[in-house]
Amino acid sequence: MILPSFPIQVLLPQIRSSLAAHPRLVLEAPPGAGKTTQVPLALLDEAWLDGRRIVMLEPRRVAARAAAGFMAGQLNQAVGETVGYRIRFDNKVTARTRIEVVTEGILTRMIQDDPMLEGVGAILFDEFHERHLSADLGLALALDVQSQLREDLRIVAMSATLDGEKLARFLDAPRLSSEGRSYPVEIAHFPARRDEPLELQTRRAIEHALQQHPGDVLVFLPGQREIARVQAALQPPPPPRQGRVWEGQIVVLPLHGELPVEKQAEVLQPDPHGHRRVVLATNVAESSVTLPGVRVVIDAGLAREPRYDPNSGFSRLEVVSISRASADQRAGRAGRVAEGWAYRLWPQSQRLEPQRRPEMAQVELASLALELAAWGSDALRFVDPPPAGALAAARDLLQRLGGLGLSGAITPLGKRMLALGTHPRLAAMLLSAPNGEDRALACDLAALIEARDPLRSGGDALTARWRALAAFRSGRAPGDANRSGLAAIDTAARQWRRRLRTDATPPADIEAHRLGDLLMHAFPDRIAHQHPADPRRYQLANGRMARLFDDSAVFGEPWLVASELRHEAKDALIQRAAPVDEAALRRQFGDRFVSEDAVRWDAGKRALVAQRESRFDQIVLESKPAGRVDPERAAVALTDAVRELGLSALSWSEPLQQWLERVRSLREWMPELELPDLSEDALLATLDDWLLPAFSGKTRLDALDEDTLSHAVKSSLEWSLRQRIDQLAPTRITVPSGMERRIEYAHGQSPVLAVKLQELFGLADTPRIADGRVPLTLHLLSPGGRPLQVTQDLRGFWERTYPEVKKEMKGRYPKHPWPDDPWTAQATHRAKPRGT
Template structure:
């Protein structure tokens, strides 16, 4: 009996009485196999759709469930993944993956005929799963109150998820045997890969059964497979299998299948085997503790694949593979102390990915992502970058409105970049013969990830004459989508830069010094072998440290793109003050993204508005310290900020960033007559700042936070304000005799620290409690000061004495 069976009745009851249910069940409980099959058999649901985040898991689960019914895939159990759809009118349980469910909801927001949505392995938090769940929750709330949603996972942040979904939580025990944990400390973390093979040898020697080795990616899998060959020569009954997402199906099935009797296998895998897969015969896990994570670089617009440490939750998932059939062992690379310092959960994709696809989906859905029910909300920087990319791809306009091309791109069901490239290539086919097929070649190269020359024209030409099967499969798929033949005598490589620009307009690069600057403003390094004399590159792939290494590109000339893709270019009249030449540059410029393609003296006159904008640009770059009077107005700025802090309903915020953002309002009128840099530096900054406050507010500021305070002697003493802590009043001690309390400002919200000075203006005492000082340590000060300054008044009772700013002889 599977553990999930024990909670099945409870789960069904909750689904009957609640719209959404949360299920936590560890590996081996039967949540991905037994549960959906028996929910289908229960007869309560006309059609069930289950989302699996990984294609390999989706295909294997679907095939297994179909076999349990003695049926072929596509009958009662269906599968819908990219390039593989097996469903029919008989299908009642459909396994889908990646963005398939999102497309289904977009095409039919009511999800006609579907009664139950299941989100399996939700803890993986793929961007596609987060998007689909958000749309499903909106469908449920607005259109289908009878739609049931079941969210389930092996390792959930249960309390947080339950709060977000506002639903009951059901927990199922797993069917896992005890797992012994062995920690293998690493002396040099940078050499971790070299220490994996000795650990595998140790496991082979100490334990029986087959071994599952978790590695970050294919590169590490190849290294370990080669390093193990010598070991296997002496172990004829041990063989190696590899398992990763890009493999063909036969190799994947071979890795999953049980070994022949009396033989053992070592399966080298990525994190595709963490969940929803059962690999026969495994009772030992060797965990490198590493995974390949896609980290989006906002500066370059590049998704970098980095090798990072896994979370504790992922480590538990991996270890669970060893206890599925009998007691097992996990060998963890690294000390136990290092393991316990890992993050509890992996960072969700939505916080570390390019979210242009999510924004496009939300635009088509008819909402902003800020209004979607998302467990985590992307950052403002992510949203800004993604929206700019969608503008460059003609999916939305500068106001954020969805364009017709954007709707068609979303319907393509691929990344916005590639959808734009293929649709625009088709539109340009009549003008540029062969560009659609060239775009399909480029798509196939991106999807198949075959290793080729960095120069794209060489790479595609090689693939045209001698293509591996993985590339040909992708090429046929995209040619079918474009409704063209994949066969041709010659590729139209003269259009290659246009194809790249259609997908990567932000990666059009212009030489700058020893490197290049991208259209998005980021700098990248020059290639060590290719494009040494090129001035312009259309870059397809970037990576390496900080995403600044060019992996593949092709040379182009801007005139070619300007003639075919004019929307990429923007003409601006710009006025800038060149500080080196001490003169204005007033130019008509053509921009490609953020870099200047060409510039010439402007034909329009240099007017006051253009000159003012030039000064504003300099101030934004340098800050308010560009003004000579900045030091003189620092106290005014602090007073204005304190006023806004303590009286926000009366005074505007006045931080430097606020002032810089609002320059065109308060400072621009003072810049109209400024024609030289020296004039700018000498500008009356205090008067300009005060214009942010009307006359009444200026009077209130002087009342609440005065520049000077009158003390008992009659003197007006300057107050020194600070943003944190009390204001400071430095005053001669004789001038505050008879004063028992330190003053407070801003209606008691700002206290004052008294700095009592000697006749020579040297500090004697810091206090905020004058009464206590007069009664205590004043006696010691009096004794010392009488001898040093005998001409000055040092009374025995300063609390009642008359304050003075004169010597005794003149009192």
């Protein structure tokens, strides 16, 4: 095996020796160092590998194919022999394959299906700095396998821009760094003109680069849509093929993850005719993929990254500003073969985030929650743990979908959902189809939901989009449809049919409710019923309200399921929906239709009302007065009322409010006390623990008196701890005059003691609380109660400020003592005796 020269080569002996001695490694190497393609090959013959496979997680499909192809080429083999890849809907792996490059959730599936990882000796996480959710989960699972089952498993985290020291501490692993192969890059900001679209600014930058600099030009754009617009700006006539020679010498080529494999391969090779190239790329070209001949980088500073979209219930790709680390990495692409130039299309004054935020913190977590349930443990070690609120919401959704039971354990349906490798909402829908034709229809729906809207005219009817797809298949797509968009949706639907192993074809026409009857399995929380008093308003199964567009195509339907909502201050706006057949709803979700007595809070009456209700989930279908309020149900209803109205609905006494401020302050000042979190958010989140029992037997909010509320709030603290709070953060303090004066507390601020100046004569230093850790802020008052000075330095006040105060106050308050020496004077809260 002959390896080309890469900077990483000098580090390969250290990598091999490190992994021979230690099962984990953090490897930092800039783009172009060769880590992606040289490290796996260098480890193939290691004794600890013992002929087993190396699995490398690569975040992007383009990079996965390219890396596998490059390594296979170095071995003079075809992809699928020693080196292969597995990506969504594509697999080039054989029994002979020893290096597998995998993407997305494929590594997770491998570990879930075989926790012993039989036949796998090492897992490499390439470009870990991109912090994809699949990489974070894969690393957490691999660490669990390594600690519990496979001490011999090697784990390597590789990255170009990474806080390697932090990750090495987390992994308890050695850290190695490689030099890159780069030349100086001159960076400049290329300003936009007033109201100039991105594609025109980009065209000007490309023209400037081609005129001023040699070599190929790499342009970073956020997505396919922007690539198409820049292509159109560069090439007004439609190009006869993928790349068109521009002005006779320049070839313009796109590069993104949806390109066919052969087109990707064309971009990754030099032009066969020696033409200069302009490559319009998404961030697939940011790392792992090497483009020959690039001397100039033009960077829009944007990327499409997943963000949770509450409108759709999914994580969607949104255009966001890149991080500073990504900007530096992109610019470095211009210096791989010689000195280069980088033009940034954002103002120099714009500040970028230092590093990319983990997907874990900003996406919807239903898939993660299902994976954790399948693994059977939440005790995984994540570099950044999943946010508790998002994880709880994900589990609630999974219970509605049938993927989790009430105990939180995964169900048989949940296991089948997981095996499909898509969002649990879509998986639940795909698995709900009772026959071949319905399964084919569900595949159409999954493809439609995952894709961009193929209709230019908009509208809220999902049926119109499916009918446009059906018309496209028959060769008569409607005029307002995007034909390329429909073609992509048709391809995705075929791929889903292959995944489900169904030979059935979708119907040529359908009744509108057939889509809704399938879709309700993906969005059980968004099944909606028409409001009896307002036909444009709908109540959702999750209890919220939504409304239709004025020109809605589904107006008048008694039941709907909404696949997309726009959340607004009052009612959500239904942006995409399909009608639902009530008979099908009762067949599929019969257990959610219930009739029972309910007690609810009536905000208008500010009282509880008892009603006999017929409901579907949280949708009230019929309601009648039920007479007397049941006390057992009343406590729950009153607690829910406080949840809705806020804690201000309760009767908080001033002493109880001060007690809370004292506890919150002490929790910050003395963490070793391990005081509970009694912030407003925490109290609201735990109402069922402390407030619900206090409402027992009560049917009105104002029936909860101050003493009962105080006892309820303090119930989580043992008596000894409450006494300790009184000692460390007292409500009053005795001052030298012999009087007790009150201390005022406010969390986040120093406690305040307001006291007349004469009462502190003879006191040298500022009083302190919390075992002497916290000085009081003294509000020194005149005999008339007006503030003279605010200080935490009483000694300094006596030394520097008191003489001036005495001079001013002596004439205004002659009946009160103003001694020359406050250190030895008698403290008093009274005026001077008569005759003195």
